[in-house]
Amino acid sequence: MITLTFLIYLAGMLAIGIVAYRRTQNLSDYVLGGRNLGPMPSALSAGASDMSGWLLLGLPGYAMSAGYGAFWLAGGLLIGTWLNWLLVAQRLRVYSQYADDALTLPAFFEKRFQDSNHSLRVISAIFVLVFFLFYTSSGLVAGGKLFETVFGFDYQLAVIVGAIAVISYTLFGGYLAVSWTDVVQGLLMAAALIIVPLIAMGEVGGMSATWAAMEAKNPELLDAFTNADGTSITLIGTLSLLGWGLGYFGQPHILARFKGITSKDDVPTARRIAVIWSGLTMTGACLVGFAATGYLDAPLGDTETVFMVLVDALFHPVIAGILLAAILAAVMSTADSQLLVSSSALAEDFYKTLFNQKASQKQLVMVGRIAVVVIALIATFLAMDKNSKVLELVSYAWAGFGAAFGPALILSLYWKRMNKVGALAGIIVGGITVVVWKQLSGGWFDVYEIIPGILFALVAIVIASLATAPPSDSVVTTFEEVDAMIKDDTPSPAVSATS
16 A cells, blocks of 8 residues: 555656646756746745755654754754745845846856856856765665665665656656645645654653653653753754754755745745744654654664654554655655756756857756756765765755855845955855864864854955955946845846747
């Protein structure tokens, strides 16, 4: 029964991909769906592509081992979601379209600062590809654990099966397929994360009985200021958990949803939907871990399988198949978005920029589809290590994007004195800081690498911009026009048919 449910689910996602394929005519359609997605699909797609397999594997597992301390992580992410929609979404939607209809984040940086030698675009694209390899592999690890646990597949075979499923509809439909499937997958993830903890806590005897069971096993789990071993959560530990929220400003696959929304006027509605969805799902994920602590008698060898273990124990195979498909939904909804952004970086930011500036739309879409396969194959290879932890892979990639692109994007949208040199300095310093800091340990080196990465990137942008010539008059004029357009509630510029 579970196998049949999974097959039906995969067939449905592939069908959506085929429908989207018929509506994909050019690179703008493939990368951003022609900038014609409403607030509901934009919000759910941003949330589903954001949360990935870690929402149903990593976060419940962390909540099971850390208890109330998991709320620091979930709280930081919820605040980050809200601030990203509040500070970035409208301005990026307008500015990216105004800047010669920039489809990708590297393209936006190039056109924002009128970088004629393409250095800003190419360096940005390199960081996109490097960190997305780790991010995509984390999703395939989650998929591998799912198929291994549910069907008893060999882990390596399970990773390959998951990779094929994701490639199939991303390859065909591009942004539309990814966004439409994300709506289905986002709703399925939310339903699963509400139903499973409620049923599990009901089996334990209710919420109060669940807390009592947690206290009986380890009272430290009910204290948000202590670790499971009874030691106090340090300032470094608290900042590291809250610091996850800072990463939102630099995630290309989430930012793409801001650029693809129909109008900046749809952003407030989408923001409310996104924040409600994120709050519900992250609360549900934490409750899964808490409920499992009270429900399960024996500890799990791998806490990241806790959602699957609960579903298998509590539900009829038909219902279990639907709920477990939520994990596949989480994996697919993020991996497809990551593959799409990576492939668009290769097609738009490398192939067209460096090798074939006169490439036709059909050629660019074909290059993008080939890139999907190549990147997925490399990510699959990286995911073959059975001991990989989903949350660890996600945290590294999340920090890389947040530090490399977050400060550069925020300042590029709000500070007209920022110039190309400052943008380059911020992207390079932020990305490299994350890579180097990750290798260090002890004292403040134990803080989550996104925090020093963002701080050093901000300093680098400000110093480099002020120490070099100010941006040209045309760059400043464009910034002022966009700023006035947003403040005066002027409609967004129309995208030409040939864009």
